[in-house]
Amino acid sequence: MHAIDGRKIARTIEERVKKQVEGKSLKLVTIVVQGSEESWLFARLKDRACRKVGIHHEILGLDTEKQEPIEQEIEKLNRDESVTGIHIQLPLPETMRYTELVGKVALQKDVEGMHPRNLGAIMLGRERIIPCTPKAVLTILHHETIPLKGKNVVIVNHSTIVGKPLALLMLNRDATVSVCHVYTKNLASCTKQADILVTATGVRGLITGEHVREGCILIDAGIKEENGAVYGDADESARMKAGAFTPVPGGVGPVTIACMLENVVEAYKNIHKGP
Amino acid sequence: MHAIDGRKIARTIEERVKKQVEGKSLKLVTIVVQGSEESWLFARLKDRACRKVGIHHEILGLDTEKQEPIEQEIEKLNRDESVTGIHIQLPLPETMRYTELVGKVALQKDVEGMHPRNLGAIMLGRERIIPCTPKAVLTILHHETIPLKGKNVVIVNHSTIVGKPLALLMLNRDATVSVCHVYTKNLASCTKQADILVTATGVRGLITGEHVREGCILIDAGIKEENGAVYGDADESARMKAGAFTPVPGGVGPVTIACMLENVVEAYKNIHKGP
Numbered sequence: 001m002h003a004i005d006g007r008k009i010a011r012t013i014e015e016r017v018k019k020q021v022e023g024k025s026l027k028l029v030t031i032v033v034q035g036s037e038e039s040w041l042f043a044r045l046k047d048r049a050c051r052k053v054g055i056h057h058e059i060l061g062l063d064t065e066k067q068e069p070i071e072q073e074i075e076k077l078n079r080d081e082s083v084t085g086i087h088i089q090l091p092l093p094e095t096m097r098y099t100e101l102v103g104k105v106a107l108q109k110d111v112e113g114m115h116p117r118n119l120g121a122i123m124l125g126r127e128r129i130i131p132c133t134p135k136a137v138l139t140i141l142h143h144e145t146i147p148l149k150g151k152n153v154v155i156v157n158h159s160t161i162v163g164k165p166l167a168l169l170m171l172n173r174d175a176t177v178s179v180c181h182v183y184t185k186n187l188a189s190c191t192k193q194a195d196i197l198v199t200a201t202g203v204r205g206l207i208t209g210e211h212v213r214e215g216c217i218l219i220d221a222g223i224k225e226e227n228g229a230v231y232g233d234a235d236e237s238a239r240m241k242a243g244a245f246t247p248v249p250g251g252v253g254p255v256t257i258a259c260m261l262e263n264v265v266e267a268y269k270n271i272h273k274g275p
Numbered sequence: 276m277h278a279i280d281g282r283k284i285a286r287t288i289e290e291r292v293k294k295q296v297e298g299k300s301l302k303l304v305t306i307v308v309q310g311s312e313e314s315w316l317f318a319r320l321k322d323r324a325c326r327k328v329g330i331h332h333e334i335l336g337l338d339t340e341k342q343e344p345i346e347q348e349i350e351k352l353n354r355d356e357s358v359t360g361i362h363i364q365l366p367l368p369e370t371m372r373y374t375e376l377v378g379k380v381a382l383q384k385d386v387e388g389m390h391p392r393n394l395g396a397i398m399l400g401r402e403r404i405i406p407c408t409p410k411a412v413l414t415i416l417h418h419e420t421i422p423l424k425g426k427n428v429v430i431v432n433h434s435t436i437v438g439k440p441l442a443l444l445m446l447n448r449d450a451t452v453s454v455c456h457v458y459t460k461n462l463a464s465c466t467k468q469a470d471i472l473v474t475a476t477g478v479r480g481l482i483t484g485e486h487v488r489e490g491c492i493l494i495d496a497g498i499k500e501e502n503g504a505v506y507g508d509a510d511e512s513a514r515m516k517a518g519a520f521t522p523v524p525g526g527v528g529p530v531t532i533a534c535m536l537e538n539v540v541e542a543y544k545n546i547h548k549g550p
Contacts, residue, residue, distance in 0.1 A: 099399040119398040120391030123439050124374040150458040158446045164398050167442060171433045171454055176465065178453040179446055183425040190451065190468075 002244050006251040009143050013258035017265055018053040026268050027056040028085040028111065029077055033070060033096060035061055038225075039089045046087070049257045055264055065095060071104050078106040084271055085111040085264040090161070099160065108271050111263040114161065122168045128270075129263050134166035136255040137198055137219050144244060146196065146217055148173040154194035156180045156187070156207070156233070162200045162221065187211065197242075199233040209237030218242035221252040276514065279521045284418050285529035292536045293328040301543045302331040303360040303386065304352055308345060308371060310336055313500075314364045321362070324532045330539055342371060346379050353381040359546055360386040360539045365436070374435065383546050386538040389436065397443045403545075404538050409441035411530040412473055412494050419519060421471065421492060423448040429469035431455045431462070431482070431508070437475045437496065462486065472517075474508040484512030493517035496527040 028050055030043050043059050050057035060077075062070055077083045086109045092098050102114040110118055113129040121128045130138075141148065153170045157163035158181040170177045180190050182201075191197055191211040199207050200221035212218060212234075222233030232248030239245045246252050303325055305318050318334050325332035335352075337345055352358045361384045367373050377389040385393055388404040396403045405413075416423065428445045432438035433456040445452045455465045457476075466472055466486040474482050475496035487493060487509075497508030507523030514520045521527050 099401055103399075114399075116392050116395030116399060118395070120393070120395035123394040123398065123443075124378075124389075124391060124435055126374060150460055152460070158449075160399055164443055164446055167446075167452075167454070168398075168439055171439055171442075171456075174433075174456070174458045176453070176455055176459040177442075178451070179442070180451055181446075181449070183449045184451040185425055185427070193465075 001240060001242055003239075004140060004144060004244055004246045004251060006140070006246055006254045009140060010254035010258040012143075013139070013255070013262060014049070014053050017055075017258070017261045020265050021054045024268065025056070025082070026054075026084050026264055027058070027082055028087060028264050029058045029060055029083050030087045030089050031070065031073065032059055032061045032089045034063055034065070034093045035089075036091060036093075039091055043089050045257055046260065049261055050264075053261055055261065065093070067096060067100070070096070070101060074101065074104045078104075078109065083109065084268045085109055087111050087260070109267055111260060111267050112161075113165070113263060119165060122165055122172070125172050127169070127172065129266055130169065130259075131161055131165045132256045132259045132263065133162045133200065133221055133252065134169050135259040135263070136252050137166060137221065138169060139255055139259060140219060140246060140252065141196065141217070144217070148175045148196075151175045151195040152178070152193050153196045153198065154178045154180060154191050155198045155200075156191065157198070157200035157221070159200075166198065201233050203233060204231040205233070205235040207234040207238045209235075209241045212238050212241050214241055215243040216241075218245040219252060220246050220248050221256075223248060223253065276517055277519050278514075279415060279419060279519055279526060281415070281521055281526040281529045284415060285533040287418075288414070288530070288533035288537060289324070289328050292330075292533070292540055295540050296329045299543065300331070300357070301329075301359050301539055302333070302357055303362060303539050304333045304335055304358050305362045305364050306345065306348065307334055307336045307364045309338055309340070309368045310364075311366060311368075314366055318364050320532055321535065324536055325539075328536055330536065340368070340370060342375070345371070345376060349376065349379045353379075353384065358384065359543045360384055362386050362535070384542055386535060386542050387436075388440070388538060394440060397440055397447070400447050402444070402447065404541055405444065405534075406436055406440045407531045407534045407538065408437045408475065408496055408527065409444055410534040410538070411527050412441060412496065413444060414530055414534060415494060415521060415527065416471065416492070419492070423450045423471075426450045426470040427453070427468050428471045428473065429453045429455060429466050430473045430475075431466065432473070432475040432496075434475075441473065476508050478508060479506040480508070480510040482509040482513045484510075484516045487513050487516050489516055490518040491516075493520040494527060495521050495523050496531075498523060498528065 113131040153175040198219040204224045220232035388406040428450040471492045473494040479499045495507035
């Protein structure tokens with residue numbers, strides 16, 4: 001049982017990105033709508049990461065309850081040639097339809113990999129820009145030199161930004177994939193089949209020793225803040241049983257941000273590749 | 276244990292489609308490239324189905340080994356206002372890249388639901404045109420009034436046209452989903468968890484009584500021709516154990532063709548909806 005050092009993996013990525021960015025003019029704009037404390041926190045983390053590697057970053061705070069003004073801002077950013085990447089910060093207010101907003105972002109500036117065409121490309125096995133959290137999971141497994149073909153991968157999350165794209169990415173790599181969630185009848189009986197267990201529920205301590213098979217790889221993308229500290233989905237008994245696990249904090253989180261930086265570089269390359 | 280009558284379900288759909296088509300001018304073009312016997316057979320089945328409901332249908336046979344001439348034909352059909360739906364018949368010759376070809380079809384004329392943007396829409400939970408075989412599976416389950424929320428669905432197929440989109444469609448309906456395939460280590464231990472088992476491998480008799488749980492719903496989308504007869508993936512022992520099953524022939528096949536007719540109507544509506 002060993003802890004996977006997400007911060008170290010992130011640093012490796014950042015160093016690579018820094019070299020790729022050198023001498024080029026990349027600019028990411030992060031849109032924060034009616035910023036909750038959480039969304040500002042994430043936006044600031046990205047701001048810091050961008051500065052570290054030499055990517056220009058602007059946070060565009062919008063204080064509207066309507067969707068149209070945001071769409072207009074996105075259109076402006078689409079046309080602005082100095083902007084090479086656009087990112088809509090989650091969580092959004094409940095009235096906002098994220099999937100519609102992200103569909104308005106110019107395909108080439110979609111650094112989240114959430115444009116319908118980028119998601120469709122995953123389904124077609126022709127991966128382009130990949131959503132950041134699933135990309136972080138793949139990056140960590142690659143870094144740990146864990147092969148995926150034929151492995152039992154269980155994902156506890158069926159959201160549009162994590163579970164669904166990750167399931168397809170794993171299928172593209174010939175893993176056997178199961179996706180569980182809040183409506184799953186017997187979670188433990190499903191998760192115990194996992195060679196690789198990825199959890200991203202934000203329910204602190206949901207995954208215990210009873211849920212994991214001895215020696216499995218436990219990737220914890222859950223995050224829950226309580227009294228100023230953050231916690232993952234897996235408790236200590238689950239981690240002790242795993243062959244390797246990602247801690248929270250310092251696991252999937254920093255790698256996800258580093259993967260977003262990589263996506264900003266990818267988008268820049270696509271824009272400058274020409275027709 | 277009862278057999279689900281796919282032909283009957285197909286007839287119900289066809290009658291509905293016939294009414295929707297009345298007085299309108301719908302035209303589907305099916306592209307058959309270097310037609311194998313199999314692809315011509317499927318194209319002819321579609322031709323017959325179209326005629327039955329009053330949809331104009333043309334089979335465009337192309338005898339090229341190159342991709343460009345096909346793409347040019349697709350462009351022509353995209354511009355042709357009399358054509359309301361375009362369909363690329365599978366199987367294609369091995370040299371052809373289906374996913375690239377289908378990406379050239381105008382989004383609004385994609386009756387297969389395989390345009391990257393239509394596939395991306397499934398991932399985003401905003402389903403538009405759905406691929407025909409997955410749509411047939413959902414239609415059959417709906418017809419049998421089988422709820423999906425919280426059910427264990429196991430899919431034996433991880434292709435772009437069946438397994439991957441079906442997995443997402445099931446997740447959109449809050450089923451717990453597992454996807455198995457040729458690299459799965461222990462198929463039976465996975466399939467035995469299924470409340471609903473969907474198989475589409477084309478390996479005759481792959482699924483036996485050992486693979487299914489007593490009373491499960493067995494949807495057999497496999498098809499294998501041998502000496503002029505067609506066989507599904509499930510053998511008799513699997514069917515006997517199932518609570519309900521789709522036979523081959525007369526199960527998923529006819530419903531899939533009927534679902535394509537529905538997609539042709541959907542596409543027509545989208546085209547005439549205006550901006």
